[in-house]
Amino acid sequence: MAPPPRVLMVAEKPSIALSIASALSRGQMSTRKGSTDVHEFDGVFLGFNAHYKVTSVIGHVFSLDFPSTYQDWKATNPLDLFEAPTVKSETNPKAHIRKHLSQEALGCGHLVLWLDCDREGENICFEVIECTGFGRNKDRGKFYRARFSSISEKDILKCMDNLVEPNKDESLAVDARQEIDLKVGVAFTRFQTDYFQGRYGNLDARVISYGPCQTPTLGFCVQRYLQLMTFKPEKFWTLHPYLMHDGYEIQLEWERQKLFDLDVATMLHKLVVGDGILEVTDISENQESKSRPSGLNTVNLLKVASSALGFGPQTAMQLAERLYTQGFISYPRTESTAYPASFDFRSTLAAQAKNPTWGSYVEKLLVEGYHKPRSGTDAGDHPPITPVNSATEDALGNDAWRLYQYVCQHFLGSISPDLKFIRRKVKFAIRGELFYCVGHRITNKGFTSIMPWLAINEKSLPQFTKGEKLKTSKVELHQVLFCACKTCFQLVCRSCIMSACGVLIKTYFCP
Amino acid sequence: MDLAAAVATHLTSRSLSPTPQWLAHFTSSVRSNTPLPALQKTAEFRLLGTDITTSLQATPQSTFPAGISESAVPELRIPGPVPVQVLDLEDIGRSRWSQVEAIEMDERGETRKGHEVIRVVPDEEDNSDPNPPATNAGGPHKLLVQDAKGNKAYAFELEDVKDIDISSLSIGAKIVLRDFTVARGVIMLTPRSALVLGGKIEAWDKKWKDDRKKVLKEKAGWREENAFS
Numbered sequence: 004m005a006p007p008p009r010v011l012m013v014a015e016k017p018s019i020a021l022s023i024a025s026a027l028s029r030g031q032m033s034t035r036k037g038s039t040d041v042h043e044f045d046g047v048f049l050g051f052n053a054h055y056k057v058t059s060v061i062g063h064v065f066s067l068d069f070p071s072t073y074q075d076w077k078a079t080n081p082l083d084l085f086e087a088p089t090v091k092s093e094t095n096p097k098a099h100i101r102k103h104l105s106q107e108a109l110g111c112g113h114l115v116l117w118l119d120c121d122r123e124g125e126n127i128c129f130e131v132i133e134c135t136g137f138g139r140n141k142d143r144g145k146f147y148r149a150r151f152s153s154i155s156e157k158d159i160l161k162c163m164d165n166l167v168e169p170n171k172d173e174s175l176a177v178d179a180r181q182e183i184d185l186k187v188g189v190a191f192t193r194f195q196t197d198y199f200q201g202r203y204g205n206l207d208a209r210v211i212s213y214g215p216c217q218t219p220t221l222g223f224c225v226q227r228y229l230q231l232m233t234f235k236p237e238k239f240w241t242l243h244p245y246l247m248h249d250g251y252e253i254q255l256e257w258e259r260q261k262l263f264d265l266d267v268a269t270m271l272h273k274l275v276v277g278d279g280i281l282e283v284t285d286i287s288e289n290q291e292s293k294s295r296p297s298g299l300n301t302v303n304l305l306k307v308a309s310s311a312l313g314f315g316p317q318t319a320m321q322l323a324e325r326l327y328t329q330g331f332i333s334y335p336r337t338e339s340t341a342y343p344a345s346f347d348f349r350s351t352l353a354a355q356a357k358n359p360t361w362g363s364y365v366e367k368l369l370v371e372g373y374h375k376p377r378s379g380t381d382a383g384d385h386p387p388i389t390p391v392n393s394a395t396e397d398a399l400g401n402d403a404w405r406l407y408q409y410v411c412q413h414f415l416g417s418i419s420p421d422l423k424f425i426r427r428k429v430k431f432a433i434r435g436e437l438f439y440c441v442g443h444r445i446t447n448k449g450f451t452s453i454m455p456w457l458a459i460n461e462k463s464l465p466q467f468t469k470g471e472k473l474k475t476s477k478v479e480l481h482q483v484l485f486c487a488c489k490t491c492f493q494l495v496c497r498s499c500i501m502s503a504c505g506v507l508i509k510t511y512f513c514p
Numbered sequence: 515m516d517l518a519a520a521v522a523t524h525l526t527s528r529s530l531s532p533t534p535q536w537l538a539h540f541t542s543s544v545r546s547n548t549p550l551p552a553l554q555k556t557a558e559f560r561l562l563g564t565d566i567t568t569s570l571q572a573t574p575q576s577t578f579p580a581g582i583s584e585s586a587v588p589e590l591r592i593p594g595p596v597p598v599q600v601l602d603l604e605d606i607g608r609s610r611w612s613q614v615e616a617i618e619m620d621e622r623g624e625t626r627k628g629h630e631v632i633r634v635v636p637d638e639e640d641n642s643d644p645n646p647p648a649t650n651a652g653g654p655h656k657l658l659v660q661d662a663k664g665n666k667a668y669a670f671e672l673e674d675v676k677d678i679d680i681s682s683l684s685i686g687a688k689i690v691l692r693d694f695t696v697a698r699g700v701i702m703l704t705p706r707s708a709l710v711l712g713g714k715i716e717a718w719d720k721k722w723k724d725d726r727k728k729v730l731k732e733k734a735g736w737r738e739e740n741a742f743s
Contacts, residue, residue, distance in 0.1 A: 233736070235735045263608070263609060267656055270670070270698045274698070435672065
């Protein structure tokens with residue numbers, strides 16, 4: 004009997020190769036060391052018995068550079084680089100990845116590519132195909148592409164039933180990108196480094212690098228920095244009449260919000276004080292809602308990681324990357340906020356049902372039915388970032404746990420009901436100047452039960468009747484100033500109450 | 515009715531009573547066979563481009579009373595009609611710095627993509643910017659106006675007056691105030707009391723536009739020498 008066909012599977016990193024092999028062999032694989040680990044086991048492939056070998060690369064196998072004749076800065080005109088030839092050579096010669104792949108490919112009739120599902124991964128697919136010699140001619144075997152968005156056992160198994168072809172166009176796009184980055188990057192780096200020599204005393208001009216992505220980004224950072232550095236706090240004034248009800252003092256808000264001119268603000272203050280009688284002009288009660296969030300994409304994850312968790316983007320992506328390769332969250336590089344039609348909400352929920360903090364909330368969603376998520380945008384690359392396997396703080400460490408927690412809460416929030424509340428607005432007029440006060444009564448907490456920082460405060464208002472006339476207890480003119488802390492760029496507002504003759508009575512901070 | 519009188523009657527109906535000198539200068543500069551309605555429109559247009567302290571008659575009814583800017587006087591009602599010209603215009607609903615940034619964005623070409631105007635939609639959950647760029651027309655506005663005698667006073671847009679807007683109102687534009695209130699030295703402008711006739715004084719308007727960014731920066735407290743302190 005002929006030996007079973009051999010299938011070579013190549014992942015992007017050793018940890019992913021391990022996860023794939025464990026999932027498909029139910030942990031029954033044998034591992035041997037090589038340039039990268041190789042896991043072997045017997046299984047079924049496309050309906051027939053097969054012998055599997057799962058290994059990995061370590062990122063790109065090849066990198067692009069100029070031939071040695073162009074490496075001398077002094078001897079090369081940067082302009083010539085645009086027409087110059089380029090060569091691909093092994094990124095990591097000491098790792099001998101090319102040799103490793105061609106050796107493991109011997110005797111294998113099938114190649115399955117498990118590189119990460121982004122364009123770079125697609126490009127690496129063709130590097131692997133090149134190294135293994137597959138597809139060069141008909142008898143050199145077939146290659147397949149696995150498409151997956153998370154390293155979960157479920158996803159990996161599902162993948163095997165849905166193998167596709169790798170996308171040559173995407174790979175070529177990466178080749179083009181690499182050549183452009185190389186040529187533009189090197190040419191301009193050499194040109195501007197030369198330009199800046201000796202120009203500024205305190206500039207280290209050994210290498211002033213240029214990149215088509217990093218340099219415009221630097222431009223944005225500098226622009227924002229200048230905005231913050233040159234921010235000029237300006238005083239503005241707000242007018243607040245107060246009225247008494249049942250022993251409580253109610254502060255009214257100004258329809259104009261704020262004015263940046265003291266003379267006009269003072270004039271209006273005196274106008275209102277001189278009259279002193281508020282008339283209720285309108286009472287309205289409206290059902291309002293605050294929408295549940297749509298699916299979590301990379302940009303929003305980074306924003307929250309920065310503002311709420313204190314992680315810079317690089318740290319956040321490192322943590323997210325690790326959570327992904329360990330199977331705790333789905334692929335963290337995505338622009339989509341819309342869940343695909345095929346998304347399995349039930350099993351994602353079920354994985355969170357035993358969590359000590361939000362387990363009971365999850366049970367409720369499973370029993371009562373979870374909410375349809377908001378539509379969002381589907382960029383077609385990967386689904387929004389969601390939790391995959393359940394985790395504990397001990398298993399992840401504090402930082403990763405905090406990021407994971409946010410991913411879970413966001414996911415749960417996105418399939419929870421909207422926050423529903425009744426907004427009561429009472430409008431007042433005094434000498435033509437308009438004021439109002441607003442009360443909120445929550446009717447359904449919705450997603451804010453799981454994302455409490457997004458909740459709104461409840462505030463009750465006394466009953467008023469339209470046309471009612473009330474005396475003001477006092478009318479205050481507040482002087483407000485936003486100050487920027489130049490160290491942490493936090494804005495603090497200093498608010499002072501001005502008396503009728505312009506004297507500042509009380510100062511208070513509200514960060 | 516002779517030409518000069520016909521033109522003068524029309525202008526007076528618009529509350530712009532020209533001086534005899536201006537009227538004489540105008541009638542001598544036009545062709546007498548031009549149809550009257552066209553002449554009247556031309557006269558109005560030209561008058562709207564002049565300095566009213568030299569081109570309009572100043573009577574007690576058509577100018578500010580003495581002490582109009584007294585902040586101690588709680589209220590003054592003036593029947594008018596009083597034609598005034600705009601000397602300065604400020605948006606006091608937005609910080610000056612945000613107005614400077616809006617001008618700089620426009621200078622950098624960031625508000626237009628070819629002929630298309632780019633509108634920045636504020637992020638629904640992002641409340642971090644205390645200096646938000648202006649998304650609407652802005653306002654309310656504070657103006658410095660001058661009557662035909664040369665007296666100046668401040669005016670405040672108490673209610674929104676459609677044509678009072680940084681982008682459409684020029685320096686030297688004429689406004690006719692009628693049955694208006696002055697509260698503590700500030701003229702209150704409302705759609706009922708202020709009729710914007712338009713026009714401009716080219717040289718003043720150009721200077722105002724050229725200096726605007728510098729003036730706003732100074733008002734915001736910006737000093738060139740401590741640019742990066």
